[in-house]
């Protein structure tokens with residue numbers, strides 16, 4: 375199962391890259407792309423050169439980075455690396471740190487992927503450490519090729535994980551990050567070993583790393599334990615320590631050690647992307663409560679309860695079509711003053727994420743009458759009043775949508791147009807409702823609502839995300855949809 379939907383909410387790869395566009399725009403990627411009879415463009419994920427082309431192309435397209443990686447070194451998957459950087463952003467925000475951020479990347483690899491993305495995307499100053507001479511050479515060249523020497527420094531270390539780095543560059547740092555070697559032996563690395571031991575399918579992707587990069591004596595438990603012990607001696611010189619974790623079973627002994635060294639707080643997270651899950655562990659000796667990081671920032675997959683299903687009944691007077699049902703849903707969202715966003719629109723599926731700030735579906739008639747009464751006496755907000763919450767003017771919306779149409783994305787263009795216009799409309803309306811004091815800024819219900827078409831029927835699927843109204847609110851919304859969805863207006 376692909377876990378892209380559980381990626382960090384700000385991860386741009388939640389929407390998988392469009393391989394067709396990449397092949398059109400980037401000749402190096404095109405060399406590895408093939409098109410099947412249905413027109414779908416793909417690459418051979420078992421081919422290391424194709425994986426490298428994908429990584430370098432995404433770094434170029436999405437971060438303006440020109441990165442070179444030798445075929446015998448680890449080829450980073452960009453969505454996973456971005457998940458980790460976004461989590462560091464969240465941790466820094468909990469620590470109230472936004473400017474002049476200084477970080478350390480332990481074991482930067484030949485790609486120097488974390489420091490170059492961090493510098494380019496966030497202008498963070500990064501110290502990148504490495505023990506492998508060939509990786510140091512490539513990492514240094516990657517920094518130079520992208521003119522990032524003012525922000526990224528690559529240094530050689532011999533043995534320690536942090537002490538040598540901090541001795542050579544004795545500053546106060548905001549954070550350190552680390553993608554450790556996950557395995558303790560080469561056997562453990564063997565795909566058949568892993569597949570058999572964990573009763574899992576064989577890996578889909580080629581193995582693209584050197585053994586030294588991913589295997590260390592004692593595996594990641596020893597490696598990260600060393601990091602924790604070194605962090606104890608450095609104390610608050612680095613505000614937030616962190617590491618990626620490759621195996622879930624590694625977390626309990628590490629958390630036990632964190633308690634033993636008496637950290638002030640620690641936080642664990644999940645990084646989900648493609649078919650892989652990794653974990654993140656962060657800790658601090660400073661007066662920072664890392665547990666304050668809002669859970670809504672990370673939609674953890676185990677927290678998602680089973681969705682509710684409803685088969686939309688046929689009514690003679692209303693066309694039984696996906697488009698009709700989803701348009702009707704949008705009308706209902708607007709009527710109920712939901713904040714909504716269309717997140718997927720393909721031939722047999724339309725998905726929305728909705729946010730309600732109050733129960734607007736119970737006792738509808740009474741509420742409608744009350745709203746009418748208040749709106750008649752309340753301030754009328756003019757089109758150009760200062761309550762606009764999206765920065766696009768009307769003409770910008772149309773230009774953007776026309777651009778999308780030009781790019782053959784008519785569907786998305788129309789959706790964007792609808793979304794932005796509805797958004798502006800909705801927010802004005804909500805401001806009015808705020809004046810009435812009915813709606814709080816707290817989320818009452820956030821959920822995903824999907825409309826699916828199969829050969830025989832159209833179904834709704836409602837998945838609860840969060841909200842003070844709890845799952846009960848979602849059951850009520852479903853009941854409301856059952857009562858109103860196929861009503862003839």
Ligand SMILES: C[S@@+](CC[C@H](N)C(=O)[O-])C[C@H]1O[C@@H](n2cnc3c(N)ncnc32)[C@H](O)[C@@H]1O
Pocket residue numbers: 448449450480481482483484485487488503504505506509531532533534535553554555556586587588
């Ligand atoms: C799994 S790779 C991660 C590479 C890169 N950060 C990435 O995410 O693609 C681990 C890296 O740590 C390096 N390494 C191992 N021990 C180290 C140490 N004590 N200090 C710095 N780097 C080390 C290895 O040479 C290897 O490049």
